[in-house]
Amino acid sequence: MRRALVLLATVIATPAAAQQDMSRVEIKVERVTPGVAVLFGAGGNIGLSYGEDGNVIIDDQYAPLAPRIAAAVKAVDPDPVRFVINTHWHGDHTGGNEAFGKAGAVIVAHDNVRRRMSADVFSKQMNETIKASPKAALPVVTFSRGVNFHLNGDMLQVTHVDNAHTDGDALVYWTRANVLHMGDTFFFKATYPFIDRESGGSIDGMIAAAKTGLGIVKPGGKVIPGHGPIATREDLQAYHAMLVDVRAKVAAGIRAGRTKAQVIASRPTAPYDGKVSTTGFIKPDRFVETMYDELKPKLQPARKR
Template identity: 85%
Template sequence: MRRIAAAIALLLAATPAAAQQDYSKVEIKVERVAPGVAVLFGAGGNIGVSYGEDGNVIIDDQFAPLAPKIIAAVKSLHPDPIKFLINTHWHGDHTGGNVAFGEAGAIIVAHDNVRRRLSADTFFKTMNEQIKATPKAGLPVVTFAKGVTIHLNGDDLQVTHVDNAHTDGDSLVYWSSANVLHMGDTFFFKATYPFIDRESGGSIDGMIAAAKTGLGIVKPGGKVIPGHGPVATREDLQAYHDMLADIRAKVAAGIRAGRTKAQVIASRPTAAYEGKVASNGFITPDRFVEGTYDELKPKLAGKARR
């Protein structure tokens, strides 16, 4: 715990913006999803947990100041230390605790592109934010191109990379025996329309493909942990896939018909999903349509009706 506290202090000293946020009021809530499987809700992306006699594994880690609370929540499930940390992608609300957990001895695992992005200073235009490179202790030490499997606690955690979805380094994590799938931020459930980080290689087509991949992995009756929002079912993931495909098709049809961005937004491609997805979330319906239009317009250039 002393090592974690020192790592947190170092990280906050380097990031004044983070120090301005009050994490003292954040409560880490624990929900058991299946035997040996849980999800932690706090501030940032949902944390998956594999716990048991072989050691604990967490999937994502939210923000550095929350590390002691996250450790306490994991200990409420099983007293052993955290052995592995899997990052589903590089964003700070999923990797902010990397330094703290790496300093404490957790082995960090992620896609090759996660290490590449965490290793470099980045100006994130979408957030108008300068992001400093992650210190060595917080970088993944085990990386992969396509996938990797971790065999612990009587289950196989199958980690699968999906191309250019939310980012260019997304991974899905599946407990094959428990039939639980963590989708990371390739799946936003109820809380907001999905955020697609096109600066980091994300795309609407990749998001649709990632949902389809997830549907091919999780079996009927299984549980799905989204990056943000409550635990879902396979049927919820199917509905999410269908929503993305429907909105994309409507935006593409508008572009082919020669409509402007404003006209496509005004046509309300998201109307069928009112009440099913929060309209006041981080990504509003209009913002999601706008981003989809901006992405598809160059791809469909020359195909619009003249």
């Protein structure tokens, strides 16, 4: 529980939301296409593949919500959850792992997800140590580049993207349904992107992940973000363009010798502030600040000796 609350505060929530009473969270189901649904609650959006071969969920939010998530899945399809695919290691996406693992689900994720969940992690942002997950919560099947699931009349194509939101991100694509789950490499409307540099994330990786997603999902397809409502391919395209544009503005400011405060004051996100929540967990200034801190060592001129 402590792990989940720490990551709730550091990953997607405002301070007020971090104190949210989980007993009041309602799990809502939105069907996307036959065999595909999304579960919304508190934490990362959950993708659901259901049908004759059983249920597969992509992410599982927080530990206290696991019984309600299981009930919501059962209301769609009475079969048990066979597989849990984690898009990355953060607790708002993996908190239910232990409960589903103990119930018999096979947990699948990138190699780095198991590595990060297996050890205590010190967060500089929170000045606190996040304890290792229990054995039952750890992925038992891991991959380096990707893996495919042939279930429920579709193929779920799981693709790793390097150093984007974290160093263990995975995109999950229903090839027949043309639905793509982007995990936290895509935040839609709810907040500006969170780039977890402590977990190997980077702005260039986020841009590359969005580009990879655009290369996977076909026109007319649906895109499930890590946080926010279900989106379209066009929404993902606009998100990619926003990342490229803001990065270019921050980079130009660094090359011009501007300080972090000056670049933030120039409001490089201004054209997008009406489309993205400016009161979400990652506010415009923090998004720019994170990008500045990452890019400055790469772009500032080398000192003459």
